[in-house]
Amino acid sequence: MPFLRLDNVVKRYGEHSAVQGVSFSAEKGEFVVFVGPSGCGKSTLLRMIAGLEEISDGDVLIDEKVVTHVEPARREVAMVFQSYALYPHMSVFENLAFGLRMVKTSEGEIKRRVAEAARILQIEALLQRKPRQLSGGQRQRVAIGRAIVRNPKLFLFDEPLSNLDAELRTQMRVEIAKLHRALGVTMVYVTHDQIEAMTLADRIVVLRAGLVEQVGTPTELYDRPANVFVAGFIGSPRMNFLPACVTAATDGQLTVSSPAFTGGTLTVATKGAHQVRIGEEVSVGMRPEHLELRTARPVLTLKADFAEYLGGASQIYAQPDGGALMTIVVPGRPPISKNEDLPIGIAPDHIYLFDKQGLGI
Amino acid sequence: MMLRRLLHGLGLVVVLCFTLFPFYWMVSSSFKDQTDLLASPPVWLFTPTLANYADIFADEKVFGAIVNSLIIATLTTALSVLLGAPAAYALARFDFRGKSDLWFWFISNRMISPIVLALPVYLLALQMNLLDTHLVLVLIYLTFNLPIVVWICTDQFRSIPIELEQAARLDGANQFTIFRKIYIPLGLPGIAVSAIFSFIFSWNELLYALVLTRRSVQTAPVIATSFMSGYELPWGKIMATGTVIVLPVTVFALLVSKHMVRGLTMGATK
Numbered sequence A: 001m002p003f004l005r006l007d008n009v010v011k012r013y014g015e016h017s018a019v020q021g022v023s024f025s026a027e028k029g030e031f032v033v034f035v036g037p038s039g040c041g042k043s044t045l046l047r048m049i050a051g052l053e054e055i056s057d058g059d060v061l062i063d064e065k066v067v068t069h070v071e072p073a074r075r076e077v078a079m080v081f082q083s084y085a086l087y088p089h090m091s092v093f094e095n096l097a098f099g100l101r102m103v104k105t106s107e108g109e110i111k112r113r114v115a116e117a118a119r120i121l122q123i124e125a126l127l128q129r130k131p132r133q134l135s136g137g138q139r140q141r142v143a144i145g146r147a148i149v150r151n152p153k154l155f156l157f158d159e160p161l162s163n164l165d166a167e168l169r170t171q172m173r174v175e176i177a178k179l180h181r182a183l184g185v186t187m188v189y190v191t192h193d194q195i196e197a198m199t200l201a202d203r204i205v206v207l208r209a210g211l212v213e214q215v216g217t218p219t220e221l222y223d224r225p226a227n228v229f230v231a232g233f234i235g236s237p238r239m240n241f242l243p244a245c246v247t248a249a250t251d252g253q254l255t256v257s258s259p260a261f262t263g264g265t266l267t268v269a270t271k272g273a274h275q276v277r278i279g280e281e282v283s284v285g286m287r288p289e290h291l292e293l294r295t296a297r298p299v300l301t302l303k304a305d306f307a308e309y310l311g312g313a314s315q316i317y318a319q320p321d322g323g324a325l326m327t328i329v330v331p332g333r334p335p336i337s338k339n340e341d342l343p344i345g346i347a348p349d350h351i352y353l354f355d356k357q358g359l360g361i
Numbered sequence B: 001m002m003l004r005r006l007l008h009g010l011g012l013v014v015v016l017c018f019t020l021f022p023f024y025w026m027v028s029s030s031f032k033d034q035t036d037l038l039a040s041p042p043v044w045l046f047t048p049t050l051a052n053y054a055d056i057f058a059d060e061k062v063f064g065a066i067v068n069s070l071i072i073a074t075l076t077t078a079l080s081v082l083l084g085a086p087a088a089y090a091l092a093r094f095d096f097r098g099k100s101d102l103w104f105w106f107i108s109n110r111m112i113s114p115i116v117l118a119l120p121v122y123l124l125a126l127q128m129n130l131l132d133t134h135l136v137l138v139l140i141y142l143t144f145n146l147p148i149v150v151w152i153c154t155d156q157f158r159s160i161p162i163e164l165e166q167a168a169r170l171d172g173a174n175q176f177t178i179f180r181k182i183y184i185p186l187g188l189p190g191i192a193v194s195a196i197f198s199f200i201f202s203w204n205e206l207l208y209a210l211v212l213t214r215r216s217v218q219t220a221p222v223i224a225t226s227f228m229s230g231y232e233l234p235w236g237k238i239m240a241t242g243t244v245i246v247l248p249v250t251v252f253a254l255l256v257s258k259h260m261v262r263g264l265t266m267g268a269t270k
């Protein structure tokens, strides 16, 4: 039985639909991440689960109960806002205690629960401070603390780490993962950070323009993206796409041609998802980290443009004749000179094909 | 650099002299006796006397007027804030039909010169048997003050991050609790400013006080001007009354202004 279920949920703002029919369910204890470009409706969806946003159509079910019209407080969900939303005039203790006071918890119980949450998040020393006397990371902890004191059934996070610097972000990410393991509560987490999505999620929901593009585990999305959008969105640096034309199609195999390919054509095994006709234009996807530089059996020949040396690895930018710039990630720091011809190889099972509509072939 | 600071300081001194001199003149004159008052050229050094104050406080009318003014200004201020702040919250955070019209109506109220309404208001008060009561002034001042209170408080409440309200809702707070625990404490600067405005307005208002009151509910400004009606001008009494009138507003403003600090919401976000 799914613990959280969205049933064709729609959010309309006048003419415009921010969320246009999202269905999806999560098991108890699952960590679900919503990703997608800015404005795709992630926050709106999360806020509809929380009850902060009216649902125009469809239903939200939590723990097998329809909560579509239930007020936020009764849904037993807690939300951590992107902006933290700490009560600035209250001490950290009072911030944590606020929700407990609202349900008339006894003073002793409040003390116990706040102390427990403070211990988990290591903010015991800060309880008497006001939010303005805290650093960004500490505020973030308090915001999470405010969520956990209430023992909610469901945790909602809206880009909780986006205001933190890179190092703190990594640290808090690990702590959120630990917290999830320790509490075992269902969590829904919105982010547009790849790494957060890949590392935290049991399952990722990729959204675009108010629609679900694909749902799957991080590795599923990485290995078998359903379409060009997901392929380009998951993975960093972005997947390279080369336009090509189908010249031959046999059972399970497709031959495509493009001037970029060594020898002009490339034969790829298809997943047999659907048929393509000869002459159709397709997109060939290759992840930067799958490309090999200067191999003996090249698939592509590219002209080097420039290289970025990141220390342990390098990103090399090169382009086919008259084509768009492609990225190649390689270990070490190979010397690259501009306009040098680079023979590039790739394992056949790392080549993705997408049809004109952008669907995976 | 030095020159700029010097000029800046000099400018401040000029402005201060300009604004404070009449004030100084009023206060110092209130401690002069009649000869010093009428001396020409004016005397700067004199032996202060409390005679004028003794005079006005002996005058029941003056004392009564100050009490009247206090009652009216306090009541008006309390009611304006009590009614205005919740209205401002609604305007700041709820969507309802006619909201923008209502909003405009609030300021348009202030576009009419008060004197235009004096006669209709007088007739209305006459009809309702409200002339010469505290209530009539409280009511009319309320109509003038409420728009300002609503206006200032709405602006203040809008500046409070909406996430705070949403977080409180998720925490289980109802609308009233949210207003009391979030909007009042964080909107205090705006509430304080509007309370000061409201008090000062009601305390100083002369036109309607003249039109709507007779004997029993005269307010302080009415009394102060009433001294000017005889053949002689009792400058000492006028100045002493003026000083006494200014005092409560100053004290009130000083008391409330400590809430007028900026940055109450610091630390809420980011």
Ligand SMILES: Nc1ncnc2c1ncn2[C@@H]1O[C@H](COP(=O)(O)OP(=O)(O)OP(=O)(O)O)[C@@H](O)[C@H]1O
Pocket: A013, A017, A018, A036, A037, A038, A039, A040, A041, A042, A043, A044, A045, A192
């Ligand atoms: N109150 C509103 N009125 C009208 N349109 C809105 C409103 N709130 C959000 N939208 C629109 O709904 C869409 C989704 O917004 P949402 O905040 O959910 O995006 P998001 O995916 O969270 O983006 P981001 O990553 O930038 O936070 C956007 O196009 C936005 O302009």
Ligand SMILES: [Mg+2]
Pocket: A042, A043, A044, A158
């Ligand atoms: Mg968002």
